[in-house]
Amino acid sequence: MMPVYKDSSCSPEQRADDLLARMTLEEKIGQMIQISCSVASESEAEEWAAHRFAGSFLYAFGDTAKHLQELALSTRLGIPILFGIDAIHGHALNTGATVFPSQLSMSCSWNPELVQKAGRVTAKEVASEGLHWTFSPVLCLGRDLRWGRINETFGEDQYLAGILGAAIIKGYQGEHLADPDSILACAKHYIAYGESLGGRDSYDTSASMRKVREVFLPPFAEAVKAGCATMMASYQSVDGTPVSASEKLLKDLLKDELGFKGFVVTDWENVRNLVVRQGVAADMKEAAAKALNAGNDMIMNTPEFYYAAIELVKAGVVKESIIDQAVRRILFIKFALGLFDGKCRPQNNKHNTLACSEHLDINMKLTRESIVLLENRNNILPLKSNIKKIAVIGPNADDIQAQFGDWTYFSHPDLNPSAVPKIETWTVLRGIKELSSKYKAEVVYHKGCDIMDPEDQDIEGAARLASSADAVIAVIGDCLAQNGEYKDRADLDLSGSQQKLLEALKACGKPLIVVLVNGKPLSIPWAAKYSDALIEAFNSGMFGGKAVAEIIFGETNPSGRLSISFPYHSGQLPVYYNQLPGWHGAKYMDMPSEPLYSFGYGLSYTSFEYSNLKLSKNICNTDDTVAVNTDVRNTGSIDGMETVQLYVRDLASSVVTPVKQLKGFKKVEIKAGETVTIEIPLDIRELFIVNEAEEYVVEPGEFEIMVGPDSRDSVLHKTRLVVE
């Protein structure tokens, strides 16, 4: 009779139980090991696949992956390997794949449908290479802009991150995990990683459990609801306990309370670092015991865990049932994914899937909606037909690596600055050159200066060229060396000679359009004040330059909105919008109280007017849904997209609550002159707070309901709601 685990008519649970019962201790613990092909030699990797039953590999590509899979399939039980990859904004470690905007950039689209489609495209491209699992999305919040990984976040807000996170997870995993095109998502880095001390990557997050629950948990709770198959435990400690050593965070909160059914993978060397860096274990055995008891299921890149765990069980220090729980979760996901039913080998081998035209179309749409127009003085944009010569100046005008940002083949798994993309790429220079031909404008280019090296500059040459033109497009920002792990910054000012360059260009007296190509908000008060137009593109992927050029020439009406606030100065941090109120001015005496640009902000070439804010009821119960309605009129002469944002403030509660909190939004296309009525449902359960006893409660009382184009008080229309 066919064993249950081989019978595809049985449920993943039944099959996992059946298989588990057949496994030796070594086979079980092997499943918990994830080996990195960027570290293990070829023969070590083979050894792990064939003789130590490693459950997963990362950074295994092409023939290597195929070979390791065949080795695993020929073991006694033939348990297939799960191959993981950092497909962070597209399957971008592959030179032929679609490169999407970074998570931060795409979050400025405020468009969950497009973000979901980007996830689907990525899944298809990853699956076509025979890989099964992406370590994405990042659901950390970008609240300390000094942190090097801000580019990987969906911005600063837990509600927006939750919506976009759930969307991309649905894209990766599809309707059914077992679909040939579906891959596993991995929500990371659980939890509170974005707020480690001083923005310093992997240091302690000094947060109370109340704050963890109220601020950092919601996006992960959304990921669980969306069926996210895996979660990654973050590097850092929360209030002194490393996440990978925390039973409270992994087992009690994530698995038991949130009901997460998938498996937890540690981040890179988490278990080793319980000994080596964090010093909460004296040796690997102690570290392994802590990691096991806490609820880590798969161990990334600490192979010595394998031997320690076997010894621990044999010596009776750790119960085998703990191992069983972890392995059952891993096997359950492997069965649910269809790995035992053929999906372990590259299914479709559709190499023509990579960057196919359907995928590029989706990417182009998402990129367009991700670009944010921050200034447009005297409607300098779109450029008018009297502009006959354009000077494109600046270090990021023609730098595809800066435009791609982190987590592409230029930076991972190893630094490879000379990699050559096999896809079309559009820097801003290319975009301006190609589109300008339609407008019969001449384009000249000068790099001006380097971002990292202040010596490498020719400001005079750049200014001379700028003086000869009718308009100047300065493309500045930051570079790969300033974003990512190990790349936190204390100073968010423009580096190198970029500020000098801007000032020299301004002195030419020509209209100055500044385009920012950067990983995260920089402190750019001068550019904000003196540019004629300012465009934030962040790391906008392969089509960024085209989308920017379309906006500059008016072929696209910009619709991106910031998912993150900009500071005047890094000393002003934090500047996120949903702060808790204080009463001594909530500001530094030498800085404005508002951020330079606020969460939700962005301009359009048309204008929108809000009126008639109404609630379907003004008094409701804690389990109601109230419809929030507003009229929005496009008062300009062209069609445009507006993102209507709903904020809420709890006016009296048992703990201090944020001055406002996003609780809904809707992005809509409104024709010129048209008025539309927008309805945003407000689920009253969304008005929860976490009280002093760390319980989620909606406390009855009065709430302020605010609707408008961004998070600034000055533009929000307000009304009140009573919850009984």
Ligand code: BGC
């Ligand atoms: C990062 C993770 C990533 C992992 C595997 C770690 O350094 O923190 O985000 O998924 O490496 O590449």
